[in-house]
Amino acid sequence: MSExxxxxxxxxxxxxxxxxxxxxxxxxxxxxGFMSSSRSDYLLLAIFALAILTMPxxxxxxxxxxxxxxxxxxxxxxxxxxxxxxxxxxxxxxxGHAAFLGTGSYAAVWMFKLLSMNAxxxxxxxxxxxxxxxxxxxxxxxxxxxxxxxxxxxxxxQMSYNLAYSVLTPxxxxxxxxxxxxxxxRILDHMFGSPSGRGTPDFFGMELQGxxxxxxxxxxxxxxxxxxxxxxxxxxxxxxxxxxxxxxRMNYTGFATRPYLLAAFxxxxxxxxxxxxxxxxxxxxxxxxxxxxTASGEVVLxxxxxxxxxxxxxxxxxxxxxxxxxIFSSFNEGFLHxxxxxxxxxxxxxxxxxxxxxxxxxxxxxLGLMFMLVxxxxxxxxxxxxxxxxGRFKGDRGAADTAAHAGH
Amino acid sequence: MTxxxxxxxxxxxxxxxxxxxxxxxxxVRQGSVHAIIGPNGAGKSTLLNCLVxxxxxxxxxxxxxxxxxxxxKPHQINQAGIARVFQTPEIFGELSVMENVMIPAFAxxxxxxxxxxxxxxxxxxxxxxxxxxxxxxxxxxxQRDQLVNSMSRGDKRRLELAMCLVQxxxxxxxxxxxxxxxxxxxxxxxxxxxxxAERGITKVIIEHxxxxxxxxxxxxxxxxxxxxxxxxxxEEIKASPKVQEAYLGxxxx
Numbered sequence: 001m002s003e004x005x006x007x008x009x010x011x012x013x014x015x016x017x018x019x020x021x022x023x024x025x026x027x028x029x030x031x032x033g034f035m036s037s038s039r040s041d042y043l044l045l046a047i048f049a050l051a052i053l054t055m056p057x058x059x060x061x062x063x064x065x066x067x068x069x070x071x072x073x074x075x076x077x078x079x080x081x082x083x084x085x086x087x088x089x090x091x092x093x094x095x096g097h098a099a100f101l102g103t104g105s106y107a108a109v110w111m112f113k114l115l116s117m118n119a120x121x122x123x124x125x126x127x128x129x130x131x132x133x134x135x136x137x138x139x140x141x142x143x144x145x146x147x148x149x150x151x152x153x154x155x156x157x158q159m160s161y162n163l164a165y166s167v168l169t170p171x172x173x174x175x176x177x178x179x180x181x182x183x184x185x186r187i188l189d190h191m192f193g194s195p196s197g198r199g200t201p202d203f204f205g206m207e208l209q210g211x212x213x214x215x216x217x218x219x220x221x222x223x224x225x226x227x228x229x230x231x232x233x234x235x236x237x238x239x240x241x242x243x244x245x246x247x248x249r250m251n252y253t254g255f256a257t258r259p260y261l262l263a264a265f266x267x268x269x270x271x272x273x274x275x276x277x278x279x280x281x282x283x284x285x286x287x288x289x290x291x292x293x294t295a296s297g298e299v300v301l302x303x304x305x306x307x308x309x310x311x312x313x314x315x316x317x318x319x320x321x322x323x324x325x326x327i328f329s330s331f332n333e334g335f336l337h338x339x340x341x342x343x344x345x346x347x348x349x350x351x352x353x354x355x356x357x358x359x360x361x362x363x364x365x366x367l368g369l370m371f372m373l374v375x376x377x378x379x380x381x382x383x384x385x386x387x388x389x390x391g392r393f394k395g396d397r398g399a400a401d402t403a404a405h406a407g408h
Numbered sequence: 409m410t411x412x413x414x415x416x417x418x419x420x421x422x423x424x425x426x427x428x429x430x431x432x433x434x435x436v437r438q439g440s441v442h443a444i445i446g447p448n449g450a451g452k453s454t455l456l457n458c459l460v461x462x463x464x465x466x467x468x469x470x471x472x473x474x475x476x477x478x479x480x481k482p483h484q485i486n487q488a489g490i491a492r493v494f495q496t497p498e499i500f501g502e503l504s505v506m507e508n509v510m511i512p513a514f515a516x517x518x519x520x521x522x523x524x525x526x527x528x529x530x531x532x533x534x535x536x537x538x539x540x541x542x543x544x545x546x547x548x549x550x551q552r553d554q555l556v557n558s559m560s561r562g563d564k565r566r567l568e569l570a571m572c573l574v575q576x577x578x579x580x581x582x583x584x585x586x587x588x589x590x591x592x593x594x595x596x597x598x599x600x601x602x603x604x605a606e607r608g609i610t611k612v613i614i615e616h617x618x619x620x621x622x623x624x625x626x627x628x629x630x631x632x633x634x635x636x637x638x639x640x641x642x643e644e645i646k647a648s649p650k651v652q653e654a655y656l657g658x659x660x661x
Contacts, residue, residue: 233529234527234528234529235518238507241502242507242511245501249499250483251481252486254483254516254519259521260521
């Protein structure tokens, strides 16, 4: 009854002819770019797909144009995309997502051993197992929020890590790691008479090594990006952002917030499972170190480095981090001596002594420094940096305006 | 008796040694505006918290629309038809005004939980239209794309009211809707609440400002020291010596 009263006169005046489709004003978007049109979404997707698929060309000049590292960009991009669905959208910081990465790897290798070297079967199983695992851990961890939630997830991940080394060795093969071998049953492969002799994962006959391996990961990354974009613009995505903004109000508005969070947790766990499965596809070996807390911390860093809550940020953050890891960990003292060759020998030795702790094994020191700089000076990550730069170019539209457009 | 939408019987709540609520009885008639007044610390907000599931009373019963509210979670109580405006606005500061109003509308369309991860939220036409009408009604239409954090305090309160109204609640709880407002803003709010009153939504309102109370309420309950000390029409309450005493501090002795 109240509805008819409420809508009576407004329908007559400006309410008429203001259909939902045409009523959105492009001038000021919400923080998430929630009101962005579907056309601009598909444009972004197309640009993203093109950029990812042409990475071998445009990343070649900086020494990243080879499949091994590009695969890593794609795989950890998927991991970070999924992590961002939980952390970036709903604000819940999980410190144990590596558990799902590791689970995905183990699950995939088991499929290689038991059923088939076909990557599709392995990946589906990896996603499913990681999803179930995330459901269990998420159900318990989400009884708390804030720092207690983070600690619970960390505890679960460390428990999984230790179990993989101890009680679960029949499944994980302990320190040696789980590998494929010629004596594996591979029931499906034998049934269809296509036992892959060399033990290389394939996609219906196409061996996923080198460039085919990269393009396989790249296409999955693009699909994962598309799915994340849809989630972000969906009603479900809006609810996650609302929970992040004010969970109290969500409860008093009639929403059961915990199921929403659990769904986000499971979805992001499944992304991690896919990433873990892909790690096994590109290199059919799974070890418990993939579950260690450092790996969980890494995905947090990637997301923050790129830009929490943004669409592109986590992918960029993952690529930047994997690239720097590759570069800095490959430097050794010999390289440094050559780099500082132009200096007099005393000064050269001095410089090498200063710099060497930051490279090679010690590259985490560089990472730590870089992370500090980003968090202090650019809390919105690389994406915020890009926005500031593009804001300069567009002239002084004001910081508030650019912040309001913090869409992609 | 005419139908009572809300009935509170013998509700008590202790916090340690403090009796925050002591055998509170209160009945709210369908379609009425029921004000609760009283000095600070009288238990008004605690009582409201008992209604929305934030606090569970030690004793007593709360019946709403034929069913008990006790033991239900805040979201279940909202889904049953109770919406609440808080003393300090509880809104989604990082989202736009339009999103803020669409979210409660989704709570009515989709229920407490539904995964709808594929369809675009902005293309849910029915919800959008409803949100647009409410924004129009409460003069927030021009600010629809603004981020809520950048709004003035008065606008934030109006927005929170819009977020409650878009749900078409059976009962609206208002916790000091004019606290800290200027006289002009208070008058605007009173006008707005009067306009809403025409819709026939039952309201329970906690208020300090007697001008607001006497211009809105059909019935007034006076609380002091955790219990209801007087009840009646605004005129009766104005004339009651008991109330005068409570407000002059006599009840504190």
